[in-house]
Amino acid sequence: MAEEGDRVVNEDAVIHFTDSLPWVPPKRCHADESYALLQFKEGFVINKSSSYDPSSYPKMAYWNATTDCCSRDGIECDAHTGHVINITLNSSQIYGTLDANSTLFHLKHLQSLDLSDNHFNYSQIPSTIGQLSQLKYLNLTEASFFGEIPQEVSHLSKLRYLDLYGTFYSPDAINLLSLKISSLKRLIQNSTDLEFLNLDFVTISSPVPDIFTNLTSLQELSLYHCELYGEFPNGIFHLPNLKRLDLGSNPDLTSKFPDFRSSAQIMVLQLSDTQFYGTLPASIGSLKSLNWLSISYCKFSGSIPSSFGNLTQLARLDIEHNNFNGCLSSFLANLTKLNTMRVGYNEFTADTISWICKLSGIEDLRLDLINIGNKIPFCFANLTQLSVLSLSHNNLGGQIPSWIMNLTNLAFMNLDANNFQGEVPNSLFRLENLETLYLNYNLLEGKLDIDKILMLKMLISVELSFNKLSLISGKNPSNASLSQIQVLGLGSCNLNDFPHFLRDLTELSYLYLSENNINSLPSWMWRKTSLQGLVLSINSLTGKISPLICNLKSLVRLDLSYNNLTGMIPSCLGSSRSLQDFVLKGNKLTGLIPQTYTTTSDMRIIDLSYNNLQGQLPSALVNCEKLEVIDVSHNLINDSFPCWLGTLPELKVVAFSDNHFYGPIRCRTTSTFPKLHIIDLSHNQFSGRLPAKAIQNWKSMKGSNKSQLQYENYGYYKLGSFTWTQSGCYWFSFFNKGMVRFYCLKNFYNLIAIYLSSNKFCGEIPNVLGDLTGLVFLDLSNNMLSGNIPSSLGNLSRIEVLDLSLNKLSGQIPQQLAELTFLAYLNVSFNNLSGPIPQSKQFTTFGGDSFKGNKGLCGNQIFKKCEDHRERSPFTPPSASDDVQESGFSGACDWKVVLIGYGSGLIAGVALGKKFKYLNGLKSSFECHADESYALLQFKEGFVINKSSSSDPFS
Secondary structure: OEEEOOEEEOOOOOOOOOOOOOOOOOOOOOHHHHHHHHHHHHOOEEOHHHOOOOOOOOHHHHOOOOOOHHHOOOEEEOOOOOOEEEEEOOOOOEEOOOOOOOHHHHOOOOOEEEOOOOEOOOOOOOHHHHHOOOOOEEEOOOOOOOEEOOHHHHHOOOOOEEEOOOEEEOOOEEEOEEOOHHHHHHHHHHOOOOOEEEOOOEEOOOOOOHHHHHOOOOOEEEOOOOOOEEEOOHHHHHOOOOOEEEOOOOOEEEOEOOOOOOOOOOOEEEOOOOOOEEOOOHHHHHOOOOOEEEOOOOEEEEEOOHHHHHOOOOOEEEOOOOEEEEOOHHHHOOOOOOOEEEOOOOEEOOOOOHHHHHOOOOOEEEOOOOOOOOOOOHHHHHOOOOOEEEOOOOOOOOEOOHHHHHOOOOOEEEOOOOOOEEOOOHHHHHOOOOOEEEOOOOEEEEEEEHHHHHOOOOOOEEEOOOOEEEEEOOOOHHHHHHOOOOEEEOOOOOOOOOOHHHHHOOOOOEEEOOOOOOOOOOHHHHHOOOOOEEEOOOOOOEEEOOHHHHHOOOOOEEEOOOOEEEEOOOHHHHHOOOOOEEEOOOOEEEEEOOOOOOOOOOOOEEEOOOOEEEOOOOHHHHHOOOOOEEEOOOOOOOOEOOHHHHHOOOOOEEEOOOOOOEEOOOOOOOOOOOOOOEEEOOOOEEEEEOOHHHHHOOHHHHOOOHHHHOOOOOOEEEEOOEEEEOOOOOEEEEEEOOEEEEEEOOOOOOOOEEEOOOOEEEEEOOHHHHHOOOOOEEEOOOOEEEEEOOHHHHHOOOOOEEEOOOOEEEEOOOHHHHHOOOOOEEEOOOOEEEEEOOOOOOHHHOOHHHOOOOOEEEEHHHOEOOOOOOOOOOOOOOOOOHHHHOOOOOHHHOOOOOOOOOOOOOEEEOOOOOOHHHHOOOOOOOOOOHHHHHHHHHHHHOOOOOHHHOOOOOO
C-alpha cells in the first residue's frame, strides 16, 4: 500500500486469470496473431519519457518476425491452443495514438491487457475495445488517454479487474477521462463478476448509482476525484467482500456511516474531502481488519466511540479538519500499530498525550491545534522513527527543545503559529534528513546564520517568516550553490537589503520576502529563470519595474503589492504564459494596463488596485479563460462596462470600485458571468436602470455550491512532486458600523455579494434580485433608485447586509424582509419610505439610524408612534416588471444632483488584500455619515448657482 496525496494506491492488486492445468508442451502462436502484434508495434515509437516508472524498459523493442510471438516480452499464450491470452506492456515507454483500427483488437482470445504507464498521446480509448469479449483484466491507468470512455467498455461482461485511472499533474490533478452515468450503469449491470474497479480521476458528475450494491464479488472500489455528488448508497458498505473503498476528493458527495456488520472485511476507508457527516457509530469497532482510515476534511462530529480501541490493526489514522470532541487518549492509547496519525484541527478537550510516546513505530504525527500543554513533551525524544512532526497552532511556548536532534529520521517539521521564544537551537541543524522546516509565526529572536540552514543538504522548503529574527548572510557561497532549497520564506526578518546568498541558490523556485525594508532588486534576480513565485509585498521598493522581469519565464505568482513602485507596468507581463497570480496593488503605477493576453494564458488573479492606472480595460483579457479574480478598483480607469468579461467561464470576482466607469450596463444574453459571485461597481458613474436581464443570468448567485465557488489554486504551488501552501489570502473586505471585516477568499467559498453603491443608477429595483438566493451582501445605496422595495427581496434567506440608503425609494418596507433571520445590518435611511416599520424580532435589533431620513416612517425604532394598522392589510404597490424597467429611459433616470461626499453604505471593496493597518496613506475607503451627507444636500437646496457670485475667475 502506498499513498498518493490522500488517494489509496494499491500496489499489490494483481490478478492472474490463467487456469491451473497439467503441463503440456507449448504450441507456437498463430500466424495471424503474430502478424497482428507486429502491426500493433509498428503504430508506435519508443520514448523513454512516456513512462513514469524509473524501472521501465521497451518491451516491444526486440519483437520481430523471426521469434515465436508466445516468447516475446510481455506476451503470454494459452498452453493448449497457442492463442495470445495475456498482453502485459505496462511501463514499456510506448508513445503514439491507439487507433480504432489497431490490429490489437483482432486478438479475440485475449483475457488480460495491461497498457498502463505509457503515453497514448491523449487519444480516445477506441470503441473497438468492446470486441475483446474475453477480457477479464483491463488496466489502462496513467496511459494518457483522453476524452469519453466509450460505452462499449460495458460489453466486456467477463471483466473482474478494470483500472482506468486517468490524470496528469500540471500542477494540479486534471481529469483526462469522463464516463457517462448511463455507460457506468450498463458496465455494472453487465460485468457482475467485477472484483476491482478503479475510476480515479474520471469525471462522472453524477450521484453514485444504487446498482453498485449488486456487485457482490467487489473487493476494491476507487472513485477518487470523480465529481460525484448527492447521497452515497450505504448498501455499498455492506458488500460482503469489500476490502477497500476510496471516495476521496468528491466535495459534494454526502452520507453518514451505517452500522457496520461484524462480518465486514473492510481494510481501507478513504473518504477525505467529502461531505460525510454525523457521529462515528459504535459498530465501527467491528472492522477488525481496518488498517487505513482517512476521513479528513469532512463534517464528522461528536466523540470517538470507545469501541475504536478495538481497531488494533490500524496503521494510518487521518481525521483532521472535522468537529470531533472529547479526549484523545481514551481511544488511541491501544493502537500500537499506528505509524501515521493526523488528528489536528478538531475540538478535542485538554488531555495528556504522553501515551503517544508508547507508539514506538509512529512515523507521521500531526497534532495541529490540539491542546497539548505549553511544551512539547520530553518523551517525544523517544519517537525515533518519526519522519513527519506537525504541531502548528498549539500555543506551545518556551524554547524549541534541544533534544529534537534525537529525531534523526525527521524529514518534515512544522512548528509554526506557536509561541516559541529564544534563539533557533543549533541542535535543529543536525537533522541531516530534514526536507521541510516551518518555524514561521513564532516569537523567535536573535541572529541566525544562514550558513547553518545551508548546511542541511536535504532541505527543500524552509519558512522563518514573522518572527523577530535577524539574518546573518552566509560567508561561504559554496554552501548556497550546493543547497537544494526550492521554497524560502523570510518575511518580516528585518532585511534592509536583498539577501546576496540567494544568487547562488540554483534550485530556488519560490521566494517570500514580504514585510521587510528592501528598496531595490539586484540585477542578477532576473537570471533566476526557474523562479515560480516572487513575493515582495509590503517593502520599500522604489522606481520602475524592470522589463527584465519577463526573463522569469516560469513565474507563476508575482506579488509586489504595497511598495512605492512608479512608472508603467511592463507590457510583457500580460503575455506571460505561466503567470497565474499577478498582484501589484497599492503602488503608484501609471499608464495603461498591459494590453496583450494570449489564449494560452494561465492567469487566475489580476489585482492592480490602488494605483493610478488609466485608459480602458484591455479587451484582450477575454483570452484569459482561467481568470477567477480581476480587481482594478481605486484607479483612474475610464471605460464603459466590459460585457465581454461575462464570457469567461471561471470568473468569480469583478472589482471596479472607485474609477471612472460610466454609462448604462447593457449586456447581451451570451455574457452570462457563469460563476460570478462578487461584483463591486461602487463609486463610479454607471447610469441607467439596474440591468435586470444581466442579473437574471448570474446563476451562481442563486445558490452556494462550494465546488463551483471555491478558489482552487490560490495559495497552493506545485513544485515538481512538492506542494507548498502559502498562509496568505486574497482578502475581501467591507466596512460598516465602524468596523472592517475581512474574508479570505481561499476559505470563505460562499461569499456572494453585489455592490453598486454611489453611482447614477435610477428606476426601480428589479424583482429578479430576489432570485439570487445565495446573496450575503447587497448594497445599492447612494443612487437615484425609485419605486418600492420589492417584496421579492424577502427571498434572500442568506442575506446578512442590505443597504438601500440614500435613494428615492417610496412605499412601505415589505413585511417579507422581517423574515430574513440572518440579516445583521439594514440601512434604508434617507429615502421617501412611509408606513410602519416591521416589528419582528430581527427588525427590533436595528437602531434608528437604519431608518432616519424617511418622514413617513413610524415605529419603535425611531420613537414615532404609528396609527392603528390592525384593520388594514399591509399593502405594497406592485413594482414595474423587469422588462418594463429595462425598456427605456424616462425622465426619472436623469441625474439631477451631483453628490458631494459619499453615502452611508458599506464600502464595497474586493481590493484591500492586506491587513487594515496598511490602508493608511491610501485613498480613503470610508464613506461619510448619512446624516451629514443629507445635511449638505439640504444646505445646497437653499441656494442657486450664479456665476457672478464669486470673484475668483477659477470658481
